[in-house]
Amino acid sequence: MRNTRRHSLLRTAAVSALAGSVLLIPATAALADGRGPEPLPAQAAAKPAPATLTAKASVSHVRAWQELRITGKATGLKAGSKVTLQQKQRGAWKALPASTVVNKSGSYGLRVKLGIKGKNELRVAAGATVSPVVTVTVN
Structure with missing residues (x-):
């Protein structure tokens, strides 16, 4: 057993x-x-939201070489990322000598003086990310 x-x-x-x-x-x-x-x-791998930039001019009209401010908000960009102001000249976007960095809250602000009379189309860029166009008329 x-x-x-x-x-x-x-x-x-x-x-x-x-x-x-x-x-x-x-x-x-x-x-x-x-x-x-x-x-x-x-x-499932989550895709990060695309980066975005906004831009707003402090005024819509200025005299030549009068200072104005461009401010905005960045989403999807790290604090410290560089943003550069661009101006449309003869159909092409040209970087101006005006840049700054995004702060911890995602905001930025820069001062600029424009000398080209007439309507100036401006935008802010960080790499391939660009803001909508802002128009400032220079008298």
């Missing part, structure tokens, strides 16, 4: 071990076909 009981226990352990390995085979096969397990929604 003793040997029969021992043999029965060993057989139960062997069946349990086989059952465990049989359960693992389908999971291994699913990984071997190159598809892998489907990611859970929480594991």
